[in-house]
Amino acid sequence: MSIAAEQLPAPRRFDLSARAVAAARHHLLTLFAILALVYLLLPIAVVVAFSFNDPVGRFNFTWGSFTLDNWANPFGFPDLRGAVVLSLEIAALSSIAATILGTLIALALVRYHFRGRGATNLLIFLPMASPEIVMGSSLLTLFLNYSIPLGFATILIAHIMFNISYVVVTVRARLAGHDRHLEEAAMDLFATPWATFYRVTLPLIAPGVLAAGLLAFALSVDDFVITYLVSGSDQTFPLFVWGAARVAVPPQINVIGTMVFAAALVLMFLNIAFQWRRSPKGAA
Amino acid sequence: MAVEERSETGRVTRGREVADIRLERVTKRFDDVVAVDDVSLAIERGSFFALLGPSGCGKTTTLRMIGGFEEPTGGAIFLGDADVTGLPPYKRDVNTVFQSYALFPHLSIFENVAFGLRRRGQRGDPLKRRVEEMLELVALPGLGKRKPGQLSGGQQQRVALARALVNSPQVLLLDEPLGALDLKLRKQMQLELKRIQNDVGITFVHVTHDQEEAMTMADQIAVMNAGRIEQLGSPDELYERPRTAFVASFLGASNLLRGRAAGEGVVRLEDGTEVRVPAAALAGRTGPVAVGIRPEKIRLAAGESNMLEGVIAERSYIGVSTQYIAQTGTGSITVYAQNTDHGPSGLAAGDRVTLSWSPESTFVVDALEEERR
16 A cells, blocks of 8 residues: 555646645635625624524524514514614604705815814814714713703704714715816806706715715614613613613514615615616717 | 987997907905906907916916906906906806816716706707707717716817807807817817807807917917916917017017117117117117017028127927027027928038028017026
8 A cells, every 4th residue: 555655656746736725825815705704794694593583581592493473573572663663763864964964064175165174174073083982971961961851852963963974074075076167167057056056066976975874874773872871761773672682682683683684785786786777888 | 319229329339349358457366376466358259369378377267257266356357348247157148168178977968068058948959959059060969878978088078168159158268178188189179179169259268378279279369477468469469579578488489688779779789789670679668678589580691680690509400490509699599490401401510600680570578587687
């Protein structure tokens, strides 16, 4: 046996291993990419899988048996429906308000030179740079000092506040890429300032405004720290999950989570389809 | 009644005669910088007018004030008879072709061209016909459905022109519209712009820093420097009889020789040579002046009444002409000799030469201040 092994042509063996190394090198990047994706997606996969779980006991941590009950009855847990509805309401209202205000601020910052422009730039950046716990506690102090009752209004105010910064940054990036002569050209072609805004400026920044709005919505739905501090006795979905986790983790949380994830996926695919349809076919 | 009617007709006739655009003592200050300094200007109806000057001379600011994009700090602007000084751009019968074209990227070519007409309430078939007519005028028929991003630079330039012209404005403003095109396309567009201006008969005001472009296209040129108009005239007037050293050196090349006015139509140069100039060119000037001669007006031989002796210092053959630099008693003089015969001409560096030129091709400008310092 050993003789036979020694009789194998050495160069060929070398060749084989070299080829294996080359192949490994060639696919190394792919391999790492797959590992990274698995790392990112595995928790989501677990969440989705456990939404079909019929848990043993109150905590949805170990696999019992497969069931569709949770999906048939997604709000089948006390207070869950209210928390989800509140989260969606706050997210919708705060993202709309922040998008309008933030877009106007971005327009002012990019298009006009005014006293206090530098200060505004800095102040807009602050909410993104400061820790949420600091923002939340200072807002709470403010509300308490003015004896504003905590609840829907204070959550909404807080969410609009931190969302504005993100909207400004997103819209400003979009605006900066555009020729400012475009607006002059519109005015030159007899468009009033209002017509210039909705015929030229708004269509040009619309993708940025939409992106900013969606980002604001997502940030609002997701926020925990600031909301926790200013919410009083009201509960948004993240607050509900956190509160529930101490006594029970119902599989309905996974159902809602999966729904949010699915909604995000659908939006993303719609966007891809839209972009693909809009891409100039005539140019090809 | 009769009196009123007469005055009415009188005003209308005057309206036809007055300039299309009139600037009266217009000044524009940006903080501490004076961009346009007390400029008065009248532009004739139907003319092709060029504002020519180096960057920062105030030509673009002047154009933007006519368009309504900048408010003058002082003075008034008239379009025909109407004072438009405080009016926003959308209330002026003026359209602009921007340097960057500024085509709306989200609209098709058709909608870009139709933009102004739609804002003025035109709809349906007349609009469609007018836009297509205009796309034909700029030689872009059938491209209406494309987006600006799908066109070449030259095509975008034509769309920008069509978008402005389709409104039949009283005045068309062009802000360095050919600056972004390559040389060959630029030459072609210069001739085409001139043709289109002839066809439509609208007053064109064209801003450029390219003296050749201004000379090729414009009927009248205002040469601007440091916020002021140095000289206004037809291209040949500016070239043959520049009134300042700046104009002489900005439009083509010039030899400027220092001297002093020495009587009727005579200037004595620094080395004592007397040069005869047209009496009108001296225009009552006394004391230090500078005498200018274009390099191509100088002969490398005796024969004309103004003469200088010199030595050829440099010689470079550039095909259509040969350029010589001759050292004389009053400094170096550049001469362009047309290569009309076969092969390069015979003079070489070090040769002694007599330069001569006619008094008629001599001009006089004020003494060269900045060089003296």
